[in-house]
Amino acid sequence: MNINFTLIAQAIAFAVLIWFTVKFVWPPLLKAIETRQKEIADGLAAAQEGRSALEVAAKKSEATLAEAKQKATEIIGQAEKRATQIVEEAKGNAKAEGDRIITGAKAEIDQEVNRAKEGLRAQVSALAIAGAEKILRKEIDGKAHSEMLSKLAAEL
């Protein structure tokens, strides 16, 4: 337990060691560690940012997809409507054309019928006159009764 000059010498050695550590050992270690900590923190932040950006992009693409789907549905709906319309139009046209043809045909038929009727009427009146002539030749003068006969023919 003898205190002596060694104490002073040791204290000086201690002071020098502290100075050395303060000056040369601590700062580079601290710098390296703090730089790395910052880098790691930055990296984590960047990763977080990337994740959120990805999320946003996913949402956007989903929205775009939904919009596209909606548009496609709309277009299909329009096309279907248009198709129905065209079919309806075509149907209408066809019906009108058919009606027109039928009307034409009916008119022609009517004309034919009328013509036939006229012919028949003429023939019937001629036949009636001939028959009446044959019957009346014996009893009635043809000339006297022809007026009445032509009146008859007009009534037929």
Added chain:
Amino acid sequence: MATEHAEHALTPSEYISHHLSFNAQSVGNGSFWTLHIDTLIMSVVLGLLVMGLVWWVARGATAGVPTKRQAFVELVFGFVDDQVKNIFHGNRHSFIAPTALTVFLWVFAMNAMDFLPVDIFAKLMHGIGFDKWRAVPTSDINTTFALALSVWILMIFFSIKVKGFGGWIHELFYSPFGTKIWVLPLNFLFNLIEYVSKPLSHSLRLFGNMYAGEVIFLLLGMWAATGLSGTIFGSILGAGWSIFHILIVALQAFIFMMLTVVYLAMAHESH
């Protein structure tokens, strides 16, 4: 070890006193002007070695992926830094944390010299011309007092630096019991006792632990010299004590560092 001492025919008290005496060199008149060459050389070499190693790693330290060497140093760095951060709430990087690192590593290295087999190491130093050689600088009271008194001076220095000289004197008289006129002498006495007891307990705790450890190694070594059974049991117990000593060495270095930080942190706080 047994045969070695049988040859010299040393008595137990001679053996122990030989191992417990320093390699003292007189540098002037009077018993104060003496240097313990062994303590000085061991501590300076260990200090240079351990701080040099850390410096070597710190110089090549990269902020990228660290090597295993750097990772280990950073582990120690982080350990010390965490301890300081919990105790001291100022700018620790400018002085206190590096000081804590120095104290921890240096004291640890000096304590760790206790693991060297006392006789073999002494024999080795004897071989190169040093008759007496104590390998553990921290079992020299001069070393522990040097450290504790340096910390004590730093303590007073920071007290005055933070509070001003007037503030420091004021605190000597006005804390901890209050500002009533009749408690002022009591305050001063209390602070005086604290200022005396701090370096004493700081240094004697480390010194006592390391000195006792060394003495037990010597006793075991002495037992080993008494014959075959003594050699066997002495070796087994010596191994056991060494293993237990790993804890003491690390713990005492840690305690010494923590007290250093606590004292310096307390000096920064005003009451």
